Amino acid sequence: MPCMFVLLIYKLRRTRHSSKFDAIEGFLQSNNNLMPIRYSYSNIKKMTRGFREKLGEGGYGSVYKGKLRSGHDVAVKVLSKPKENGQDFINEVATIGRIHHVNVVNLVGYCVERSKRALVYDFMTNGSLDKYVRIRERNNSLSLEMKCEIAIGVARGIEYLHRGCDIQILHFDIKPHNILLDDNFTPKISDFGLAKFYSTEKSHSRRLQLWNVAHGNARPKGDIVADKDESSQYFPYWIYDHFNKGKDIETGNADEIDDNDDEHARRITKK
Structure with a gap:
């Protein structure tokens, strides 16, 4: 009797796995x-x-x-x-x-x-952005200009996903670890494992937002700031939080930027 029970469990698991594999294979074949x-x-x-x-x-x-x-x-x-x-x-x-x-x-x-x-x-020669953005690391090789170019590139990629495709693609996991850099330090958005796909019709946008929050697909702003993983924080809120508390943020190595660059960066973060 115990042997029959074990055999039944094995068959159920095989059936479950087979249906999962068949579903994936069916999707790939239909979109070949x-x-x-x-x-x-x-x-x-x-x-x-x-x-x-x-x-x-x-x-x-x-x-x-x-x-x-x-x-x-x-x-x-x-x-x-x-x-x-x-x-x-x-x-x-x-x-x-x-x-x-x-x-x-x-x-x-x-x-x-x-x-x-x-x-x-x-293959991305320069790895992920994660290793370049941690403030406590003093051997940061990215200049302020490069950081701005990377930020603009990421924004362009996100805009394309949201507006440039036949369907709207929401990444849901944008963080430095998922931004890869090629040999020219051009940023590339990666890791779409948590992505969601939606119609581009504007009438669905509000309902979409509510559905995402209700189903745990979007975290409240407070949770984003309080994220324990420093590399995965949503940096605009993190920066705003620091300024709100009167904390200073280093914008780069003192030898690489002048007072005008520093003031310009601070004005941007306060907007």
Whole structure:
């Protein structure tokens, strides 16, 4: 009897996993003409040379450096803990797999073989913005001008996602860790695992906002400021909070900016 019970559980889990994989496969097949290149898992192993060079690791899995047969460098994200319904994977492929913008990371291809999933992106030489924006680090190599250019680039990318596509794409996870920098320090928005898709009709915007808050998809401003992870704070509110409390903020190395630059930056943050 116990053996029969264990066998039943096993079959139920197999059925659940099969339906999940079938749903993902069905989506990919029905949108095949719009999808980027599909790689086999053996291709993924070859391009990463057996997952030799790890670039980073997180709750989603690990990222490895790879090289295509053309010699093009790529970053391969191997998902180890995808969402139960595979929605994070579908979000990633459905968004950046279809759109092309200078400030959105380019998805070269993907892999899905049953439980094995991977995403292949253009390799970003300068990594994520996260390592450049922490104020306590004194070896910050970004000038005030570069920081402004990066901020403008991110804003352009967000505007494109909100207004430039056939559907409205809301990222829901904009933070320095998810802003990648190429060899020219051009910012690229990445990681669309939490993205939501909506109609671009204006009549839906207010209802959309209320739905997001009600379902926990958008945090109140106070929560954003109080976020414990310094790298994921929404910086405009963080800066405003500092000025409100009378705290000074260093805008750069003293040797790199003059009084006019410093005053200009302070006026911007107070607006």
